[in-house]
Amino acid sequence: MPNPKPLDTIHDLFASPKRESDASSDSSTHFQGDVYEQLAQLEYIYVDKTVRLMSDDNRDTILGKPISIVDFFEGLAQLATMGVVEVTDIVEAIHREIILRPLGRFNEKNLTKWQRGITGRIYGTVRNVMFLVGNNLASGLHLYNNMRNQKHTQPLPKNLKRLVNILNGVMGDHLINHDNPLAVSMVLYNRRCHLQHDELSGRIIILCHGLCMSHLSWYPSESDSLGARIIHSRPTSTVLYLNYNTGRRISINGHDFSKVLQDLVDNNPDISQIDLVGHSMGGLVARSALFYGKQQGFNWMKRVGNLVTLGSPHHGASLERIGNFVQDRIAKLPFAGSLAKLGDLRSAGIIDLRYGSIRDADWQALEGRSVLPAEFRHPTRLPLHVRAYFVAATLVEAHYDSKATSLLGDGLVTIESALGEHAGEHTLSVPEGHKAIFYGVSHYKLLYNDRVQQQVVAWLLCNGRSDAGYGDYEFGPRIHSYPNNLEVTI
Incomplete structure (x- = not known):
């Protein structure tokens, strides 16, 4: 599958790729009204890059070797980049709301001006620099890993294995979508x-x-x-x-x-x-x-x-249902709506625990990273x-x-x-x-x-x-x- 497109917002960072049927749609859609409310209306479904959503007989299976110590540091470099970009996006979103909303200018026209203005360009520069540094570091480690004799690949110690599995539990689907070597194989x-x-x-x-x-x-x-x-x-x-x-x-x-x-x-x-x-x-x-x-x-x-x-x-x-309830309430608060997107950090696996969803049909046709209500x-x-x-x-x-x-x-x-x-x-x-x-x-x-x-x-x-x-x-x-x-x- 193609590499993810450049990221401009925290929502883009953790959003899933669009369906192929939507590929012809305008990729330069502007924000309208509240940034995240409009982004949430985009039609996409969560697609695990390691599994093609075809017929059940044609699914790919994530099977592979355990993570090595070089994979660990390469994955950390990518993860650090994602973290800095995420924080930058949250800060920019809050900054934008605080400046524009009290003036009644939180609309498509002024959001476009923001992106083209000096402040918007500064935030964009920070993102681009972090991507450049992080990707180069990760690429260097990946090249080093491939050049090494695989017989001398050093496995992860048990404590680091436990840390990697914790990271996968919290954001394992994001690791897969960004081809992060920290993603655990089955x-x-x-x-x-x-x-x-x-x-x-x-x-x-x-x-x-x-x-x-x-x-x-x-x-x-x-x-x-x-x-x-x-x-x-x-x-x-x-x-x-x-x-x-x-x-x-x-x-x-x-x-x-x-x-x-x-x-x-x-x-x-x-x-x-x-x-x-x-x-x-x-x-x-x-x-x-x-x-x-x-x-x-x-x-x-x-x-x-x-x-x-x-x-x-x-x-x-119950804990996941409580977390989802709190996130929804925070999203409705003025100036705090951007912080609600911190909840998008939690993985799709955690979201499935909300109602114990174990079938594709419980989430596949939905927009965004969610699941059907309990009764459906x-x-x-x-x-x-x-x-x-x-x-x-x-x-x-x-x-x-x-x-x-x-x-x-x-x-x-x-x-x-x-x-x-x-x-x-x-x-x-x-x-x-x-x-x-x-x-x-x-x-x-x-x-x-x-x-x-x-x-x-x-x-x-x-x-x-x-x-x-x-x-x-x-x-x-x-x-x-x-x-x-x-x-x-x-």
């Missing part, structure tokens, strides 16, 4: 944190991390991690760890994950069963992969036995042959059957959302015995809480058999788990 790791290249057979359990996290968040090398406990209970099984860019659209990650699983089965035909365990956003990506795997007719779907989600916002996360999103039912188990948590340490307890949830996701409970067609029909609520556990601690791990291992060992010695979960009651030693959870 890959599978084994328990030794090496790329998966081994021959596989038997039962495979894949752990999918959440927003701003990485495969390292599961602590694969620790003896008390979930992966280690699964291997201890089933030594013949193999645990793999998915690493992906959590800033991309959940549905696009779902498409890619489905393709990854199909490639895994094609290369390892002796795989007998696949189980998916997802924390937070990872559970939504797994559900999206199941949806598109079935839609595309991939045969890996036939081997899926269990889906376990830990604190996944199946019907949305498309239902995504679970495959009938897959046994689904949902885990929810609450910070409250005792059982209080109240609306406040449910809304508090684990601090990020409500109990109803994590358990897939919703009115009408959006409810996920999971048996009561397949739902568990853990008291005194926060969203992040779901990853390594001892009680949670024991329950997940028990479900996987049961594997749908009532004679496995772990009870009949299918027709049993909902599970409530309380801390043995009550402590104050902050």
